[in-house]
Every structure is written in structure tokens, then in C-alpha cells.
Amino acid sequence: MRVNLTPVDGVHVTTLMDNSSDALLPDEGLVRRWGLNGTSGPLPVVPAEFAAGGTSYDFLRAEHGFSALIEVRVDGRTRRVLFDTGVTTDGLIGNLDRLGIAPDTFEAIVFSHGHFDHVMGLHGLARRLGRTGLPVLLHPDFWLQRRIVAPDRTLELPSPSRSAIEGAGFAVVEEQQPSFLLDGMLLVTGEVDRTTPFETGMPPAHQAFRDGSWQPDQAVHDDQAVVLHVRDRGLVVLTGCGHAGIVNIVRYARRLTGVDRIHAVLGGFHLRDGPIVAETVTALAAEAPAVIVPAHCTSWKAQQALAAGLPDAFRPNGVGSRFEL
Incomplete structure (x- = not known):
């Protein structure tokens, strides 16, 4: 399959929620930071009873979840799409307030997959927005009931509720195949082809309830990414967790669009430990992205390996970081 992705003048990706918040990170080239040393805002x-002057500074919150704001710039106009919503009711909406970003400016929401740490912050957003009819794009497997079966316990994962999301006034759009937003400028990959031998997905302990029984769910087929084409620079690929494998996702984006140059890869890579880390670093280095920002579910070891393997491209993430691509 080949799609026609309309080029844009630029893309800004702002991290609204991630596992890390560092108020001391400085601006760095195309990255503008939020905090004591940054200039993004x-x-x-806020009032502070224990402060001598009665006030103190408020800072962004971090949590084990992910959310990003995508701002597409074309012909002097900026259009906004929200990608994932984090895990807690007040996490995303609180950070939006601290960053001064109005949620009623979003044209759509895209969910990377149905895991609760990417979805449940929608509750706080819904309470703020009310019934707007805002489109919510997701894969049909988004709704699956899931669990993790360990030797000593079974952990039931909170599942998204269709009735609650639709009842809050969102317009659910299910797509398994690639689809577009913003007049063909933003591509949602849909289900990603799995072609690499080393990206094998979740462990067998991760299960989904399908056809009346619990079954292994290593693939997490609802995992999807967002792709944009920045004119004269190449593709920007944004992932939530990257369960499909970050190399699979990048290669799939190239095949879908016919654009060979990768400008930036950002988001969760779901890369933890073992031989897959070195193989992933080698494969990503061959793609030669100008910017790489591993976030959320990318382990400390994997981040260190990516920084060593792609030193010129690597940028650390943190809540409030704005990548001006």
C-alpha cells in the first residue's frame, strides 16, 4: 500500500505527559524546555502558605504515561492534534493548564493503543471540554480486555470503556488501515506490519480476551503511530509505546509514504534490555534520523545505548519539552 502524505512547513511536538520531569533541562537547538533554564513558557x-512571600512556583507533573501535542504548521496556520492522554484524571489537564494550552483548540485525538497509561487521562479532559463531538481515532482492538499473568499473581489491566467515551460526547472513529487527519497532512498508520526478526513484542504473559477466552497478546495489534512529512527534511514519526517495534514502525512509515528520509523519531520505544537493544540501535542508526527522542517505556539502559549509538541525534525527553521540527 502507498499513500500520499501532504508535506507541511513544520511540526512542533510538545510532551504533555511522560515518565520524567526535569525543570533544569536547558534549551538545546531545536528543543525548547519548560522550567528554570528553558524558554518555552x-x-x-501559586499560593504557598509555607513560603515567606506567600507564593511559590508550580511545576509540571510526570507519571507513568504518555501524551503529546502535535502542532502542524502550514501556510502560516497552526493546527493541533492530541496524541494519547496519560494515565491519571488530573495529570494531562493539569499540565495543559500549566503550559497555557487550551484543550478546545484540538481538532482530534489519536490513541496509540488501548493500554490504560495512554488512555485514562481522557476523563479529566472530558470534564473540562464537555460534549464537543471531538473525533477520537483508534484501532478496533483498542477495546480489548487485557491482563498480565505472572507466576505469583494476575494483574487485570483497566480497559477503555466505549460507552463512557461515547457518552462523554466524543466521536469514536475506528480504523485498522492507515487513515488521515488535517486534510491529508497527518497520517495515522493503523496496524503496523511486523518484519524485523528481533522485535517480538510483549512477553507471553501479556494476554487479551478474544473470542471467549484469554489468549497470548504479544503483538498488541492496535499499536499505531502518527507520521508527518516536513518539507525538505523528511518524516516525523511519533509513537506511544512502540509495541510494534520502533524499527518496524519507522520502516513501515517509509514504505507507506514513499519518503525515504527520516527526520525525527519520538515517543515510547518499549525497549528494555537484552540483545534487542543493540539490534535496535544499529537499525535506527542506519535510518540516520536527525532527531531521536526515546521516552516513556524506554529503559535507562536503552536510552544510554541510543545516546551512544546516535550521539548527534539523541535528545533527552522531559514533560514540557517542545521539539520544533
Whole structure:
């Protein structure tokens, strides 16, 4: 399959929620940071009873979840799409307030997959927005009931509720195949082809309830990414967890669009430990992205390996970081 992805003048990706918040990170080239050393926005002042002057600074929250704002720039206009919503009710909406970003400016929401740490922050957003009819794009497997079966216990994972999401006034759009937003400028990959031998997905302990029984769910087929084409620079690929394998996702984006150059890869890579880390670093280095930002479910070891293997491209992530691509 080949699709026609309309080029844009630029893309800004702002991390609204991630596992890390570092208020001391400085601006770095195309990255503008939020905090004491950055310039992406002022620090909000809040009442503080224990402060001598009665006020203190408020800072962004981090949690084990992911959310990003995509701002597409074309012909002097900026259009906004929200990608994932984090895990807690007040995490995403609180950070939006601290960053001064109005949620009623979003044209759509895209969910990378149905795991709760990417979905449940929608509750707080819904309470703020009310019934808007905002489109929510997701894969049909998004709704699956899932669990992790360990030797000593079974962990039931919270599942998204269709009735609650539709009842809150969102317009659910299910797509298994690639689809577009923003007049063909933003591509949602749909289900990603799995072609690499080393990206094998989740462990067998991760299960989904299908056809009346619990079955292994290593593939997490609802995992999907967002792709944009920045004119004269190449593709920007944004992932939530990257369960499909970050190399699979990048290669699939190239095949779908016919654009060979990768400008930036950002988001969760679901890369933990073992031989897959070195194989992934080698494969990503061959793609030669100008920017690589591993986030969320990318382990410390994997981040160190990526920084060593792609030193010029690597940028650390943190809540509030804005990547001006």
C-alpha cells in the first residue's frame, strides 16, 4: 500500500505527559524546555502558605504515561492534534493548564493503543471540554480486555470503556488501515506490519480476551503511530509505546509514504534490555534520523545505548519539552 502524505512547513511536538520531569533541562537547538533554564513558557506562580512571600512556583507533573501535542504548521496556520492522554484524571489537564494550552483548540485525538497509561487521562479532559463531538481515532482492538499473568499473581489491566467515551460526547472513529487527519497532512498508520526478526513484542504473559477466552497478546495489534512529512527534511514519526517495534514502525512509515528520509523519531520505544537493544540501535542508526527522542517505556539502559549509538541525534525527553521540527 502507498499513500500520499501532504508535506507541511513544520511540526512542533510538545510532551504533555511522560515518565520524567526535569525543570533544569536547558534549551538545546531545536528543543525548547519548560522550567528554570528553558524558554518555552513562564513558570506559574501559586499560593504557598509555607513560603515567606506567600507564593511559590508550580511545576509540571510526570507519571507513568504518555501524551503529546502535535502542532502542524502550514501556510502560516497552526493546527493541533492530541496524541494519547496519560494515565491519571488530573495529570494531562493539569499540565495543559500549566503550559497555557487550551484543550478546545484540538481538532482530534489519536490513541496509540488501548493500554490504560495512554488512555485514562481522557476523563479529566472530558470534564473540562464537555460534549464537543471531538473525533477520537483508534484501532478496533483498542477495546480489548487485557491482563498480565505472572507466576505469583494476575494483574487485570483497566480497559477503555466505549460507552463512557461515547457518552462523554466524543466521536469514536475506528480504523485498522492507515487513515488521515488535517486534510491529508497527518497520517495515522493503523496496524503496523511486523518484519524485523528481533522485535517480538510483549512477553507471553501479556494476554487479551478474544473470542471467549484469554489468549497470548504479544503483538498488541492496535499499536499505531502518527507520521508527518516536513518539507525538505523528511518524516516525523511519533509513537506511544512502540509495541510494534520502533524499527518496524519507522520502516513501515517509509514504505507507506514513499519518503525515504527520516527526520525525527519520538515517543515510547518499549525497549528494555537484552540483545534487542543493540539490534535496535544499529537499525535506527542506519535510518540516520536527525532527531531521536526515546521516552516513556524506554529503559535507562536503552536510552544510554541510543545516546551512544546516535550521539548527534539523541535528545533527552522531559514533560514540557517542545521539539520544533
